[in-house]
Amino acid sequence: MTISEKLAAGTVVLDGGLSTALEERGHDLSGLLWSARLLREAPSEIVAAHRSFVDAGAEVVITASYQASHAGYRAAGLDDEQCDEDLVASVRLAREAAGERALVAASVGPWGAHLADGSEYTGYPDVDRARLRDFHARRLETLVSAGPDLIAVETIPELLEAEVVVELLGELAPDLPYWVTFSATSGARVTGGAPFSEAADVVGGAAVAVGVNCTAPQYVEELLVSAQARVPFVVYPNAGAVYDARTKTWTDEGSSRFEASTVRTWQQQGAALVGGCCGIAADGIRSIADAVDG
Structure with a gap:
């Protein structure tokens, strides 16, 4: 089944924070x-982490x-x-974990990620x-050649x-x-400062979805309300904790799962793909799957 077929069937459940797992x-x-x-040092652990999300109900796993x-x-x-x-x-490795139960989405992180400074x-x-372009071109070409579903x-x-x-x-x-998902913050803006509505327009109608990830869940509603996207929204927020780039750790604030009512509100606002990011492990994805099914 393709991602378009899954979207036609209803809300698609994504995985959670691979690093968290x-x-x-x-x-x-x-x-x-x-x-x-760990792709090089412990590949079986990558497979096990992916599989924990599939077992919890994820229909898409995002590569490491x-x-x-x-x-x-x-x-x-x-x-x-x-x-x-x-x-x-x-x-x-993601394909090995997903089997026939989930699709594989090849993750493309931003330019800033290679600096490892937040x-x-x-x-x-x-x-x-x-x-x-120089940063992304070869990586995209290599990932495409590996045959992901999306x-x-x-x-x-x-x-830009x-x-x-x-x-x-x-x-x-x-x-x-x-x-394409953006890191975003309060005021319905992406973290670089631009309005999320403009970000959604930049992505346009060629994508299957546009949205936000690794964004505090309390900001998602105003972000979605602010934009008129030509494609469905995708949201996979973090647990709402604060990231310290110096220590590369998250505070212990936040919640490891989203309330069912929150997930349903995001659905009502156009979110057709819902999952979690940093701080959301398999139990949090199971709660999303339960909310979607309910």
Whole structure:
């Protein structure tokens, strides 16, 4: 079943925070490569984490490639070929966990993620189009070649970056479905400062969905209300905790699951794909699946 067929059948349940699931399994992800490190060092753990979400009701699993970029691998002392290998492995491992029960979305993290300093939550307006294209092009080409069911462009703070990635996907894989989600904050704005309504317009009608991820759940309603998207919304907020880029940790505030009434409100506002991000483990996805079914 394709993502379009799943959307036609009703609300699609996404997975949760892969890093959260891996940390629950005892892994320290504080290094530059975050969860991508385990693609090479502990691939069976990646499979197990993905599978925990599928068992909880996720219909789409998102690969462990968010932090896997060529620039990031170079900073960590690895080479471009090793990055390519891990990008391909991320899709293969997700597919192994998903089986016939879920689709695989290849994660494309933002430019700021390779800095490992929380830039995806503040923005980087001085990074120009050429640098963004150079950062994303080879990774997108490699992920597309690995054969995912769709692409998940995630945690984008800048409209220009969304525009560049959409442009590249149109060149590299015009028939491959994708969504774009922004990191967002209060005032119905993405974290780079632009109104979310403008962000939704940048993505346009070629995507299967546009929305927000790794955003505090209390901001989602005003974000969705603010925009008139030409495609369905996708939302997978974090637990509502605060991220400390210096220590690479989250505060213990927030909730590991969303109330059923909250999930249904998002559905009423046009969210056709709902899941969780950092702080939302398998139990939180199970509660979303129950709310959607209810």
